[in-house]
Structure formats: C-alpha cells, structure tokens
Amino acid sequence: MIMSRIEAPRSEDTAATGNLLDLLLGGLPAEAVLTDPDVTASYAHDMASFCPAGSPAVVVLPRTVEQVQHVMRTATALRVPVVPQGARTGLSGAANASDGCIVLSLTRMDRILEINPVDRIAVVEPGVVNAALSRAVGEHGLYYPPDPSSWEMCTIGGNIGTASGGLCCVKYGVTAEYVLGLDVVLADGRLMSTGRRTAKGVAGYDLTRLFVGSEGSLGIVVRAVLGLRPKPPEQLVLAAEFASAAAACDAVCRIMEGGHVPSLLELMDRTTVKAVNAMAQMGLPESTEALLLAAFDTTAPAADLAAVGALCEAAGATQVVPADDVAESELLLQARRLSLTALEAVKGVTMIDDVCVPRSRLAEMLEGVDRIAGKYRLTIGVVAHAGDGNTHPTVCFDPADPDESRRARESFDEIMALGLELGGTITGEHGVGVLKKEWLAREIGPVGMEMQRAVKQAFDPLNILNPGKLF
Amino acid sequence: MIMSRIEAPRSEDTAATGNLLDLLLGGLPAEAVLTDPDVTASYAHDMASFCPAGSPAVVVLPRTVEQVQHVMRTATALRVPVVPQGARTGLSGAANASDGCIVLSLTRMDRILEINPVDRIAVVEPGVVNAALSRAVGEHGLYYPPDPSSWEMCTIGGNIGTASGGLCCVKYGVTAEYVLGLDVVLADGRLMSTGRRTAKGVAGYDLTRLFVGSEGSLGIVVRAVLGLRPKPPEQLVLAAEFASAAAACDAVCRIMEGGHVPSLLELMDRTTVKAVNAMAQMGLPESTEALLLAAFDTTAPAADLAAVGALCEAAGATQVVPADDVAESELLLQARRLSLTALEAVKGVTMIDDVCVPRSRLAEMLEGVDRIAGKYRLTIGVVAHAGDGNTHPTVCFDPADPDESRRARESFDEIMALGLELGGTITGEHGVGVLKKEWLAREIGPVGMEMQRAVKQAFDPLNILNPGKLF
CATH class of the missing domain: 3.40.462.10 (FAD-linked oxidases, C-terminal domain)
Structure with missing residues (x-):
C-alpha cells in the first residue's frame, strides 16, 4: 500500500502535457509554473504515513483569483485532475498528488486583506499561515482560536480544507465555526461567493460549511471571511x-x-x-x-x-x-x-x-x-x-x-x-484524505455515502477536483 | 400577491386524492390523517404576512420515524408535494401549504430521548418545543441557548429548518451551532444519519449543516443530536x-x-x-x-x-x-x-x-x-x-x-x-421561505443560485419536498 499510486484520470502522454503547459502559460507567469521533476516531486505528498502519492505533471503557484480561474478552466478543458495544496502539513494524504495532476499550491496567495475589530472579522487569502493571522489579529486585541499543532506552518486554506481543530477546541470549537463566508473557484473556473460578513445570515443552503472539510474536492477556496473573538486573558x-x-x-x-x-x-x-x-x-x-x-x-x-x-x-x-x-x-x-x-x-x-x-x-x-x-x-x-x-x-x-x-x-x-x-468517529480533526477513505463508508453507511457522492457530483461533475480523496 | 397561491405540482383530482389517502392509511393510524377541510385549513400557513398559501389535500401527524418514511414513500410514488411543519411560528411562509400537498406536521414526535451532562448533548425528536427542551436540560445544569421569540411555542425541528436565532446569539450563536447530528428521512423515504454525537468530527462533507436552514426542502429531520452548554449565571x-x-x-x-x-x-x-x-x-x-x-x-x-x-x-x-x-x-x-x-x-x-x-x-x-x-x-x-x-x-x-x-x-x-x-443579508434568522425567494438570487448571484439548485436536485430530484420555497 505504501508504494501504490493513486488511481486517477491521467494525462501521461507527452504531447498532452505539452498542451497542458502551453495552456497554463497562457494565463500564468512562467515563474508560477514548475515542471522540474525534482521540484515537483517535493509537492507530491503531505505528512501522512501509509498514503500513496503520484507524480504531478506540473505545480502551479497562482497569486490571483483570475489565475486560479485560469488553472481550473484549463483543467476542465483538458480533463486534468487538480490537487489543491496549502503547506502540506495534513495527516491524511488529502493533499497528495495523483499521477499527471496539476498541483495547485495556494501558498503565494498569502495576503491578509482586512482585519475589522468592530465586525470582529478578518478577510484573508488561503495561503495565509495560521500563526501569521493569529499574530496580526492579536495586535488588534482579537483572537483567531483554531490552533492545529502545525499552526506555525499550516495555512488557513488548508485549515478550511481539512476543518482543522487544535488544543483550544474544547472551549472555542473548530475551524468550521470561524468560517463565515468564502469565495470559491468552481471546477469549471467560475467564481462563487458563499456566506456573509455579518454575524448572522440564513439566506439559502449553507454552502460555506459544505466547503469546510471538503479537502479541495468541491472547489478552490480563494478568499475567506473569518470570525474573530476578543483576545482572552492568558491561560x-x-x-x-x-x-x-x-x-x-x-x-x-x-x-x-x-x-x-x-x-x-x-x-x-x-x-x-x-x-x-x-x-x-x-x-x-x-x-x-x-x-x-x-x-x-x-x-x-x-x-x-x-x-x-x-x-x-x-x-x-x-x-x-x-x-x-x-x-x-x-x-x-x-x-x-x-x-x-x-x-x-x-x-x-x-x-x-x-x-x-x-x-x-x-x-x-x-x-x-x-x-x-x-x-x-x-x-x-x-x-x-x-x-x-x-x-x-x-x-x-x-x-x-x-x-x-x-x-x-x-x-x-x-x-x-x-x-x-464506542459511538465515535474515525476522524475528529485530521480528515479522511486517502488514509481513511475505506473507513468513511463504515462510519456513514450506504445512504450517507450516496448523498455524499451526489453532492460531489453536483459540484464537480467531471471529477477533476482532488479525485481519489474522501471516497 | 396576498391572495395568490403557491404554484406547485397538484393532485386535485378526487380519485387521485382518494388513492393518496388509501396509501397513507396503509402505514398511518386513522387519527393521524386529517382531511376535514376546516381542520386542514388551519394548517395552511405560518405567521408571515404577504405570503400565499394553498389548500392541503391532507394533514398527517406521524409519531414514528417509520410513519414519516411511509409518508415520504407514498409522496414519491404519487409525486405529491410534502410541506413539513413544526409549530408554524415562522415568519417567511416556509411552512405554508401548497394546493393538493401533504402537510407533514412533526408536532407529535415530541420526545426528549436523552440528556447527557458529561457529553453535553441532548437527543430529541423534531416536535419538542424549544422551551420544553430548555427547561428539561436546565434541570441538569445545562443550557440550550437558541431562543427565538416564539420559544414557548416553536419546535426544535422548526428551529433547525429555519436556522433560528434569538436574543442570545450575540454571545452564543444560532441554532446551526448546536446541531451536531441528524436523522433525516429523504424524499424517497430512506433514512440517513448525518454528523455525530461527539464534540468534534470531520468524516465527509458536513451534510448536517446543509439541512439546517434548508426549510424542509432537502429531507425531513426526525431526530437531532444537539450540543449543550453549562448553564451560565443569571444575566x-x-x-x-x-x-x-x-x-x-x-x-x-x-x-x-x-x-x-x-x-x-x-x-x-x-x-x-x-x-x-x-x-x-x-x-x-x-x-x-x-x-x-x-x-x-x-x-x-x-x-x-x-x-x-x-x-x-x-x-x-x-x-x-x-x-x-x-x-x-x-x-x-x-x-x-x-x-x-x-x-x-x-x-x-x-x-x-x-x-x-x-x-x-x-x-x-x-x-x-x-x-x-x-x-x-x-x-x-x-x-x-x-x-x-x-x-x-x-x-x-x-x-x-x-x-x-x-x-x-x-x-x-x-x-x-x-x-x-451595506454588505448585509436579506435574512439574519427568519429564512427565505416564500416571502424573500425573489430576493435570494439578488443576494447570492447566478452562480450561487445554480449551485443551490444543484444541491436541491441532488437530494430531491422529483421536487416534492416543500416545492416553491427558497427558489
């Protein structure tokens, strides 16, 4: 199992890869498109053991929403799988590459766009490191609670993808409870806004929450509105x-x-x-x-x-x-x-x-x-x-x-x-990824699995978003 | 507009209604099937102004999960729309009947199944009145925060359907934050469990949250695991x-x-x-x-x-x-x-x-x-x-x-x-229902609407669950 590879749609053919690169370079600067196999190999997997990983065809490092849209339009046109990545500190293989995929690293989209102490929100790009956000809001007397052990490295986008927890959850809850709204690039490259920047809001189905913990399989989070709390006293x-x-x-x-x-x-x-x-x-x-x-x-x-x-x-x-x-x-x-x-x-x-x-x-x-x-x-x-x-x-x-x-x-x-x-769950905070996907069905049963797949199908009918993960 | 009726699939034909009643009575006791027009008319609408309502073909009052499954199987077989109802204290017309529909009132499923002070959870049926739950958990030193103004009348199922808020939200958040897991009867009568009874859990997409605020348009909540807090001091x-x-x-x-x-x-x-x-x-x-x-x-x-x-x-x-x-x-x-x-x-x-x-x-x-x-x-x-x-x-x-x-x-x-x-939302806590459905698209835009409809389609392909609401 350790040596096996993720089965996924492939574009191994050299001509096809050439075409992929040409198309990607039509909307991305050359420095944002990595193809050196020694370099791309370093993007092959996260920190999970026992999880297969393939070789990416290319690693892209967009800086703008438009560039992410371009990547997804290209992937859809060529039916190439896309594996979104943050800092690859995950523990379930959810960020592992599949053969011939586009690794879409969001680490360069790392701007904190807004911190608002009256509304108690921050607006951030997905590549912002958890600790960087925590320190920045701390300067305003605010607190972003979710604190996974990897907080000095991991990104908010990764935290959202895996619905991260941490030590503070017993009092302050998990990442999901702090994500108020998202901008998401869909599989076909269209941009969708979900949720709100208000304290409350119930207009339509809660698609925001659906993306939290979806391990990049429903869309690419390119911007998040996060709820903050007042900084508590030192513990x-x-x-x-x-x-x-x-x-x-x-x-x-x-x-x-x-x-x-x-x-x-x-x-x-x-x-x-x-x-x-x-x-x-x-x-x-x-x-x-x-x-x-x-x-x-x-x-x-x-x-x-x-x-x-x-x-x-x-x-x-x-x-x-x-x-x-x-x-x-x-x-x-x-x-x-x-x-x-x-x-x-x-x-x-x-x-x-x-x-x-x-x-x-x-x-x-x-x-x-x-x-x-x-x-x-x-x-x-x-x-x-x-x-x-x-x-x-x-x-x-x-x-x-x-x-x-x-x-x-x-x-x-x-x-x-x-x-x-014992009435528990196979994963409290690390996610399913590759590591536990055979176990998901045991936990949620056949009807649940069918509805999970129906949701996936609704958002990603071509199955190009992180295929082979979760299910 | 006040006088207009909800357009929806109809089964006006007397023979069809006879068939519907016969089938319903095959799995429900006679006292749970109401057809007297004077009585069924009293189930026609909730407390919203300016919202059209139709005449139900029948009102059913199941007491068990199996009875709800029977109702949904019957509705699917005959393509009859189903309008789920709690106490009808809603303010957006989400519980309004459509012509020829089955009104599915969950008010008789009103048992508190469990209160667990160590796990800080309650397990309830949907017809439990908010105040009854609040008092019952209070006896264990616990607190169920969501407190809509109608709390002495409204039901937990209705609160979940509309994602209710209240006065305490500024500190304690809304209903959504207290729903950990659900049992849901799907449109075709199958039973699905979502979520968990643990403090944390990230196995698969968060379908639990998707049902909260879905106004009965994705499935029928028949059981909920609710998170509780320790009772705070009097304010x-x-x-x-x-x-x-x-x-x-x-x-x-x-x-x-x-x-x-x-x-x-x-x-x-x-x-x-x-x-x-x-x-x-x-x-x-x-x-x-x-x-x-x-x-x-x-x-x-x-x-x-x-x-x-x-x-x-x-x-x-x-x-x-x-x-x-x-x-x-x-x-x-x-x-x-x-x-x-x-x-x-x-x-x-x-x-x-x-x-x-x-x-x-x-x-x-x-x-x-x-x-x-x-x-x-x-x-x-x-x-x-x-x-x-x-x-x-x-x-x-x-x-x-x-x-x-x-x-x-x-x-x-x-x-x-x-x-x-001003960057706000058309509804903070009352929901969309009939009242604001033309406004939903203005808030969430065409891409958002398309994905909302895709989710609806995934759960309710025949559009029999509360049709004409939300969209």
Missing part, C-alpha cells in the same frame, strides 16, 4: 497525575459534568509520559499512568484551577500541580508539546490516529488502545484532547520492518473500529 | 437612552470593539419606544431616540455593566440605568419583550423584516430605514439584535387599505435592498 495551567488512565478519564467526566469550561483539557497516557521522559528528562514520575493538563483563560483562573484540582483529587489524582503564573503554565505544557516528537523518537516513524469518541466513553477508548497495543506487540502512545474525547493514538513502528509495518496498519484500523463501536 | 441588564439612533449605534460599536461579550445587546428605535409607551405606560422618556439594552451573564456582571455603561456615556447616552439584580433586569427587558406587540397595535398588522448588516454599518441601516419610512409615509419601528447587526424593521400597515399595503410591501423590499448595499 493558567494545572497538571494532575493519576495512577490509572481510567481515573484520569473519570476526572475529565467530572470536570465537564461539573459545568467547567477549560480552555484546554489534554491527556497523556503512560506510554507518552515515558517517551517524553526518555527524550527530555522532564522529571515526570515514571509511576504516572496518565497525566491530565487543564487550563483556564478566565478572569479568575486560580479559582477555576482550585475547583478542577479538587475534582481531580476526588477522581484519585496522586498529585495536582496548579501553576502560579503564565511562565509556570508554559513549563507544564512543555511535556504535552513534546509528546508527538517523543513518540516519533521511539521507532523513527509514527502513524497518528484521530478517533473522537463521546467523552463519557474515553476510558473505554484508552483501555481498548492499550489492549490493541498488546495484541499487535506495538508501542502506541495516546495523546488526547480529552475534553473533546478526541484521541490521537500514535502507533510507533520501524518502516524498514515489513511485519511491524503491517501490524502498525492493522492496529491503526482496529483503533478506528473501536472508535466506531 | 444582569443595563438600559441606556440616547438622543439619536446614531449615538446608540456608536455605543454598540464601542462595546464590541472594546472586546466585551454581552449575553444580549438589543436596540429599540424612537418609533418602537413610542409604541411601547403608548401600549404599556412604561415611563420611557418620549425624548428617547434610541434605547440600548445590554446584559452580561458572567461571574462579575456588575463590573461588565459599569464598563459598558461608561462606553455608552462616551457615545453620548443621556441616561444609563444598570440593574442591581435579576428582578430589576427583568423589568428593563419588559420594554424589549413588548416591542413587537406594541408595533402590531399601531395599525393592526406588521411585516417584520430581518436584515442583518455588519455591525459597523448599523447606524447607516437605521438612518436608511428612517428615510424609507418617510418616503412611503409609513410607521416603521426598528428592533435590533444590535450586537449582531441583525435588524427587524417592522412595517406597520392597515391590510384593508390597498395603497398602504402596497407601500408596506415596497418599503419592505427597499429595506432589503438597503441591507444588501
């Missing part, structure tokens, strides 16, 4: 250690049932704590079976931490450490920030699952992952956005060992099956 | 009087730009204040050109009110009255609650517009409505969810006066044109 963090994962999950349930609204509620299991210890000597007790991190960005965070600390103790926490200030809070978050790097160091490569379950089933999920790790003789560390029930079981394996690679893939799949059994 | 209210609408709007901008998050931010213009005074002798100064109400449900609301009060004074408020407690807050809200009734009393009938503009353009909107009222020699009072820029210019007219009725309709349309000019 204060509490760390709590538990002698069992079940006790930590019990604490999560008590916190949420108790009506608390943490700005972050993260869980690391034993395997992750050990990996972080091994890498960074952070002094976490080796006896820790689970570490819970809770934060509050309220006006009186110390009181919130005290209340949540008491709930952790009631659930059996062996130690509760509330930070006194922002600097100490940052220290406590270090372990969480290092988790994925530390797990990667275990075997060289990881495969990060993204199963989200109702938070009342979190303990069963962690117990099940532990069982699966044993069954497949693998190291699987779990980092979870616990407040959302969104787990990232991270399978550590040596890609040079075929048997271990096979077991890694099988355990990865079994974790998804477990998530579905 | 404390401040009232501020201004010598001009522009000054009140300036205060709104200062409050939002200042990073405040009120739980309510409502504005009443001079005309509304006078109407309320005339009805209820509330002692509001007749010199008041605009009244602003702000509320906070934070842990320290008095401090928030003080800060917002200072901003109102800086914007030129002539009087600022912060409530000391919940009882006083309720008194201050009375004037707002009476607004629409008071405006109705002016001439007997009102037509309530629903234009939402960027809040930075609110002053221009109010000024424009005042100009339009003068031009058409009409009383038009504006009540606004000012924090959202969502205005309800309310045209008062005597329906027995044809010239005044014509001027009312024209002013209503001119207000929408003004909203679009």
